[in-house]
Amino acid sequence: MDQLLPADFEPTSRVLKRAQYEAFAFSVLDGDIRVRNESHENPANHEYRVSVVDGIPATCECPADAAYEGPCKHRVAIAIRSRILELVTKVQVVADGGTTANDRCEPAESDQCDCDKLDDEFPCWNCVRTGRKTLPEK
Template identity: 60%
Template sequence: MTQSLLERLSPTNRVLKRAQYEAFAFSLYDGDVLVRNESHLRPADHEYRVTIVDGIPTTCECPADKRFDGPCKHRTALAIRPTILDVATQMQLVADGGVTTEKISTEPRDNTDIQECDCQYLNDNFLCWECVKTGRRELPE
């Protein structure tokens, strides 16, 4: 039986609880993920780069990840949010020249697909993740 990512990382209960209830913001950064803790008074002072290798948050720049055994709350926060890990992994593939196996149209399939689309709320013709994931639209080259 294969272990889940969370089982492989094996965070302490304290770290797992903090990863669940603290207000984290995530952004892609050069193939990795910046994790910002919005729960702090100065969130910019609590932003750390988490390195992703093969879909696993392996290291974090925060002091706790270096000091303690086991993953920090930033790595754990990513582990419990598989969609964010999937996006980071896909972006690494694109950045590394990964090959897609199927050509996806940039046009919506039909009007019913547009009803649940968030692309209209994004600036500069960015695409929402749902459109990219479901194949409704393709990332620009």
């Protein structure tokens, strides 16, 4: 597993095993994740939207998530894959108008950023966006 499960996230061992070995495909949808189970003969009939809240897969549209106690295999499949959670969290931050650490231009003490890799006339996008530099008028 990529990461440890949250403390209150207690799947059954059967659900955890299935979340690990079934062939899931993931797509980011407006801050949520579509989980498609490619293990089935007709995967299109086995895809569900999972909502992520504060970095935790909170709800799933699948029947099992509503019918049983504990998280379904789709939520667990996301929870054990930290890169999927990181990606959806970044999408949520951007969709909310925020920024992530990678979006900010915070040059080192030498005051260097991506501008030094560009033509002298054009600053990097982070410097323009943060107001450190402006685009040329030409």
